[in-house]
Every structure is written in structure tokens, then in C-alpha cells.
Amino acid sequence: MADYKKLFPLLIKNPDLHYLDSGATTLKPQVVLDKIMEYYTEYSANIHRGLYPMSERATMEYENVRKKVATFINTKHESEVVFTSGTTASLNLVSRGWGEDNILEGDEVVISEMEHHSNLVPWQELCKRKGAILRYWLVEDFQLVMADMETYIGPKTKLIALTQVSNVLGTVNPIEEIVERARKINPKICIVIDGAQAVGHFKVDIQELNVDFYAFSAHKMYGPTGVGVLYAKASRQLQMSPENFGGGMIKEVHKEGASWAIGPEKFEAGTPPIAQVIGLGAAVDFLSGIGMETVASHEKELIDYAIGKLEKYSNIRVLGKKNNRIGVFSVVFNDEDMGTAHDWSSILGSKFNVCVRAGHHCAMPLHNLMGLPSGTLRASLGIYSTKEDIDAFVEGLIEVRKIFEETDNG
Amino acid sequence: MDDLYQEIILDHYKYPTHKGILEGGIEAGEVNMSCGDSLRITAKVEKGKIVDAKFSGGGCAISLAAADILLDMVIGKKLTEIKKMSGTEIEKIMGVELTPSRKKCAYLGLEVLKKLVNV
Ligand SMILES: Cc1ncc(COP(=O)(O)O)c(C=O)c1O
Numbered sequence: 319m320a321d322y323k324k325l326f327p328l329l330i331k332n333p334d335l336h337y338l339d340s341g342a343t344t345l346k347p348q349v350v351l352d353k354i355m356e357y358y359t360e361y362s363a364n365i366h367r368g369l370y371p372m373s374e375r376a377t378m379e380y381e382n383v384r385k386k387v388a389t390f391i392n393t394k395h396e397s398e399v400v401f402t403s404g405t406t407a408s409l410n411l412v413s414r415g416w417g418e419d420n421i422l423e424g425d426e427v428v429i430s431e432m433e434h435h436s437n438l439v440p441w442q443e444l445c446k447r448k449g450a451i452l453r454y455w456l457v458e459d460f461q462l463v464m465a466d467m468e469t470y471i472g473p474k475t476k477l478i479a480l481t482q483v484s485n486v487l488g489t490v491n492p493i494e495e496i497v498e499r500a501r502k503i504n505p506k507i508c509i510v511i512d513g514a515q516a517v518g519h520f521k522v523d524i525q526e527l528n529v530d531f532y533a534f535s536a537h538k539m540y541g542p543t544g545v546g547v548l549y550a551k552a553s554r555q556l557q558m559s560p561e562n563f564g565g566g567m568i569k570e571v572h573k574e575g576a577s578w579a580i581g582p583e584k585f586e587a588g589t590p591p592i593a594q595v596i597g598l599g600a601a602v603d604f605l606s607g608i609g610m611e612t613v614a615s616h617e618k619e620l621i622d623y624a625i626g627k628l629e630k631y632s633n634i635r636v637l638g639k640k641n642n643r644i645g646v647f648s649v650v651f652n653d654e655d656m657g658t659a660h661d662w663s664s665i666l667g668s669k670f671n672v673c674v675r676a677g678h679h680c681a682m683p684l685h686n687l688m689g690l691p692s693g694t695l696r697a698s699l700g701i702y703s704t705k706e707d708i709d710a711f712v713e714g715l716i717e718v719r720k721i722f723e724e725t726d727n728g
Numbered sequence: 729m730d731d732l733y734q735e736i737i738l739d740h741y742k743y744p745t746h747k748g749i750l751e752g753g754i755e756a757g758e759v760n761m762s763c764g765d766s767l768r769i770t771a772k773v774e775k776g777k778i779v780d781a782k783f784s785g786g787g788c789a790i791s792l793a794a795a796d797i798l799l800d801m802v803i804g805k806k807l808t809e810i811k812k813m814s815g816t817e818i819e820k821i822m823g824v825e826l827t828p829s830r831k832k833c834a835y836l837g838l839e840v841l842k843k844l845v846n847v
Contacts (some may be wrong), residue, residue: 655742658765660788664830665733692765692786722789725738 320616322608322702327351329702336672336710341485341515341646341679341698343537346601350541353600357593364589366566380592383599384582390602391532392523393549400548400582401595405514406436408533408548409479411585412510413440415558416531417477420508423449425476430455430462430491431687432484435680437512437533441479455480457687460487460638464495471500477508482522483515486681486696487638488621488646490516497528508554514538518700519617519644521610530554536594540701541601545594548585555584562587608701617645617699624697624708634715637694645699648679649715650690656722659695665721670714672697672707732790732824740793745800748782756844757785760836765791769799769840777806783840788833795837797821807845813838 323329325347329337337345363373365380388396402408417440421427427441431454445452455470456463462480471478478500483490493511500507510531516522518539524532532549536542550558560567560578564587569577578584605613624647628636637648650659659676666672677693678685685693697711750770757768765787772780781803783795798818802810815835819826826834 657741657789658787660765660833661733661790664790668732692788721733722738722742725735725742 322616323704325349326702334671336670336707338697338699338703338707338711339673339675340518340700340703341538341696342675343543344518344540344700345702346542346597347540347604349604350597350600354542354593354597357596365592376592379596379599380590383595383602386599386602387547390606391517391549392525394525395552397581398524398549398552398555400550400585401590402533402546402548402585403544403591404535404537404546405512405533406546408531408546409437409510409512410440411548411561412479412531412533412550413444415561415585416508416554417441417444417448419559420557421445421448421450421476424474425450426453426472426474427451428453428455428470428475428478430480431457432462432487432489432681432684433479433481434485434512434514435682437479437481437510438683441477450476454683457684460484461489462491462496464492467496467499468503471503471507473504475500475504475507477510479510479512481512481515483513483519483644483646484638484681484684485515485646486648486679486684486694488643488648489639490642490644493527493529501528515644515646518605518613520614524549536598536601539601540604542594542597545591545598547598550582550585555581558585560584560587564588566590613701616701617703620699620703620705620708621645623705624699624712627708627712631712631716633719637688645703646696647698648694648696650694651719656719658692660693661722662695662715662718665718666711666714670710670717672711672714674711732826732830734823737793737822738789740796741789744783744792744796746782746796746803747784749784750780750782753781754844756840758836758840758843760787760791760832765833765836767791767795767836767840769795769837769844771841771844773807776808777804778802778810778845779804781841783837787836790830791833791836794818794822794834795840798837798841802841810841810845813842 326345327348328345361372361375363376365377384399385396387399429441453470482493497509509529511529513532513534517534530551535546567579567584567587569579633652635650635652663674663676674697676695753770753772755770759766767785769783771778781799
């Protein structure tokens with residue numbers, strides 16, 4: 319396996335660290351950090367305003383990232399890429415910017431039981447405001463119950479919002495099939511996909527998916543925090559109202575009123591996170607440089623290794639499917655009195671240098687559904703993950719069990 | 729942090745003295761939303777003193793052990809004394825310095841108890 323660790327300064331500084339929380343946020347490669355630093359030290363001007371060379375360069379670099387992202391996820395038009403502050407902001411922009419004007423009383427909105435809170439609460443709130451009906455697509459055996467699809471999605475369904483990949487189970491949902499079947503029922507249905515856990519792990523092709531909106535965050539794909547993307551289909555953009563008002567998003571302003579710019583600028587009021595967008599561009603270059611097929615096959619090898627290893631322990635339960643998944647592993651112990659995920663994660667961190675996450679991972683309904691109200695322990699992979707990291711995690715977990723097993727009364 | 733999961737804490741977690749429910753006592757409960765811990769304390773109060781108390785609920789080893797340790801400390805104490813107690817006293821008995829996220833777990837019992845004595 320190629321050694322990607324040397325591309326990440328944090329891992330060079332901490333060679334003994336087993337970072338297995340990439341699902342929460344990935345580490346950043348040197349090339350991304352350099353590109354951000356270059357902006358701040360060489361052409362740190364605002365965009366779209368100055369006519370001097372430094373500002374022109376900043377504008378060009380910023381707009382170049384739109385082009386890069388459009389190519390990376392294969393959108394039809396570059397102007398369909400809207401920069402936001404992250405997945406959460408993107409999904410809220412859809413629910414307010416599109417949902418507010420287009421979802422009416424009595425309409426139905428379908429989401430699944432495996433959604434992250436950020437693809438759940440905005441719809442809950444929208445339905446409350448509009449008197450619309452929110453329906454939950456059932457999850458069984460760690461996946462959407464495909465046979466039931468037509469019972470949830472009918473002529474009244476105006477919008478479906480689904481995650482492409484579950485951040486708890488690793489399950490990859492069959493978006494293309496869902497889109498095809500949904501459009502047969504209602505060709506005008508608006509399809510919103512949460513791609514937070516997908517874009518950094520395998521090739522995402524928007525035109526093939528044929529969705530209306532697609533949201534993701536830079537910080538989960540080796541880019542900086544504070545920036546994300548909303549892919550918004552050109553025809554849908556025309557149906558949207560801006561959410562924020564101010565500079566940069568207007569065509570004309572008069573004392574009596576204003577009109578909006580056409581295109582992604584309409585949704586990017588104010589000075590955007592320029593350095594972060596430029597950093598996102600570097601992250602796209604980083605991933606394209608490795609190649610998404612290589613990224614996916616690197617992770618696949620590790621997924622198979624991890625599952626094979628975890629399966630040997632009958633008292634550890636791994637949630638999720640063996641195939642059609644990404645490298646996110648949520649585990650629990652099968653027996654009682656072994657503490658909760660919080661205990662395991664804190665011991666793994668302090669004693670074994672293993673960084674994993676504990677809790678609900680922002681998916682409380684899913685955990686309640688699985689009968690695990692006190693949460694799960696989640697390890698998640700990135701390009702720098704190795705078999706040694708997985709070994710450290712599994713061996714650490716066994717040691718954690720011992721700590722609880724060895725406590726005798728007296 | 730290294731000795732957070734030491735013998736005395738694990739003992740309180742696995743073999744608690746005060747686990748259960750006191751029928752007919754006063755009660756209060758609280759959840760720690762960040763980790764799903766939920767704790768309920770029932771207590772008997774006579775002449776302004778806690779004469780007996782029990783806790784129930786589910787949570788991480790630290791929150792449950794801390795609740796057991798806390799009840800050890802407060803049975804026999806006056807309500808006025810309990811109102812003045814702070815989390816650092818529990819930390820002292822646990823013998824460790826807690827990180828901010830683990831403080832939330834360890835202080836959950838005290839939070840519930842304060843709710844209980846204030847009603
Ligand atoms: C599936 C999924 N959706 C949405 C989000 C929210 O992303 P962000 O916090 O970057 O807005 C996350 C990240 O935690 C996620 O895993």
C-alpha cells in the first residue's frame with residue numbers, strides 16, 4: 319500500500335497517532351495548507367471588487383475552484399456550483415431557499431431513518447412551517463427497504479432528501495435507482511442528496527445521479543473547515559429565493575427595492591470564505607491527483623481487512639453491511655456492564671493513541687431504531703489510514719474489554 | 729487521564745452500592761444529551777437531611793460511578809450543605825483531573841441531586 323501519511327504534516331509530527339475519525343473531519347495534506355498560505359501571503363485581496371492585479375488574481379483563483387469542483391463532480395454547468403459554509407448550510411439553503419416557496423400545505427417530504435440531523439431537522443422545521451407531511455423511509459438490516467419505496471413516494475411527494483452514504487453504517491444508498499424510480503412516479507420530484515460522506519471516498523458524478531441538489535463539505539475531503547458546496551441544478555436555481563441579502567448577490571439596488579444576480583452569486587452574499595474556497599480547490603486537485611478509483615480501492619482493501627478482523631470477535635458487534643459500503647465502522651459490545659462508547663473512546667484515546675468517535679454521530683433516530691440509545695463507537699477511514707491503524711483500534715478494543723472484565727467485586 | 733478507569737471507579741460502576749429506586753421518595757432526573765446518559769435519583773429526606781438515596785439510569789462508566797460515589801458522600805448530609813457542593817469535590821474523591829467532556833459525565837449526578845433538593 320502506498321504511504322500517504324507522509325503527505326500530512328500532522329501525521330509526520332505524530333507518527334504514533336492512529337487517526338480514525340475521518341468521517342468527522344479529515345486531516346489536511348501539505349498541498350492544501352500551502353495553497354491557503356499562498357493566498358494569505360501573496361494575493362490576499364477581496365474578490366469581485368478591485369481592479370488591481372492582486373484582486374484580479376484572487377477573483378480568478380476563487381472562480382477557478384468553481385470550475386474545478388464542477389469538473390470533479392461532473393455538473394453540466396459551472397454555475398451550478400454554489401459555495402456555502404458546509405453541508406449543513408447547503409441543506410438549510412435548499413430547505414429555505416427552495417422549500418419555502420415550493421413546498422405547500424399537504425405536500426409530502428420523504429427522508430430516511432438513517433439521516434444525519436442536518437438532513438433531518440431542516441425538513442422537520444420546513445414541514446412544520448408549511449403544514450406539509452414528513453415521511454420516514456424505513457431502514458432495515460442497515461439499508462433502505464427498497465421494496466417499500468413506492469409506499470413512501472407517491473404523487474403528493476414533492477421532495478426526497480437522502481444521504482448517499484450513512485455516516486454511522488457506512489451503507490451506500492442506490493441513489494441512481496431511487497432517482498429513476500422516483501421520477502417515474504412524479505417527474506417533477508425534487509431530489510436532494512447529502513453527499514458529506516461520499517465525495518471524498520469515491521467518484522461522484524452529478525449528471526449520472528441526475529439529482530436536483532447535492533451537498534457536501536470541504537473539511538471531510540481533505541480541505542479546510544468553513545466551506546462547502548451546494549450543487550443546485552440550473553432550473554432549480556430559478557425557483558429559489560436567496561437566503562442572505564447584502565453585497566455580491568445583487569444586480570441593482572434602489573431605495574425602493576433590489577433585484578438579484580443570476581447564478582450562484584445570488585446565494586453567496588457578502589465576502590465569501592476566499593482562502594477556504596481556494597483550499598477546497600487544492601483538495602480537489604489532491605484527490606484528482608491520486609485518482610478517485612485509487613482512493614476507493616485503497617479504502618476497499620482496508621474495509622475488507624477491518625471487517626475480517628472484527629468478525630473474529632464474537633463479543634464485538636459491527637453495524638452495517640459487508641458490501642456497498644465505505645470505511646465507517648460503528649461497533650458495540652454484545653454484553654452488559656462493559657461501559658458505553660464514551661468509555662471505550664476515552665480509553666482508546668488516552669491509552670492507545672487511537673482517535674475514534676463515540677455517541678450518536680448526529681443520528682439519534684437511527685440509534686434509537688437500532689436499540690442503542692447510548693450510542694456507538696465509530697472508526698472511520700481516510701486515504702492515510704493503514705492496516706496498522708486498524709490493528710491498533712481492534713487490539714485497543716480488546717484491551718478495553720479486559721479493563722472492564724478484570725474488575726472483581728471486592 | 730490515564731488512571732481515569734482505575735479500580736475504584738470501575739468498582740463503583742460494576743458493583744454500585746446505591747443503585748435502585750426508593751419507593752415513596754422524592755425524585756429528579758436529567759439527561760446528558762451529548763452522550764445519551766440518563767440518570768434518575770430518588771431520595772428520602774427527614775428533618776432537612778438526606779437519609780437515603782438511590783440512582784438509576786443508563787450511561788457511561790464515569791457518570792454511573794460518579795453517581796454512586798456522590799450518593800456515598802451525601803447520605804446523612806443536610807440539604808443546605810448539598811446546595812453548596814461543587815463538582816470539584818467529586819473529582820477529588822475520584823482522584824483524577826477530568827477533561828471538559830468527561831466533566832459533563834461526572835457532574836451529571838450532582839446536577840440531578842441539585843434539582844432534587846431545590847424542589
Ligand atoms: C452524512 C452527513 N451529513 C451532514 C454532515 C454535516 O456536515 P457539516 O458539519 O460539515 O455541515 C455530516 C458530518 O458530520 C455527515 O456525516
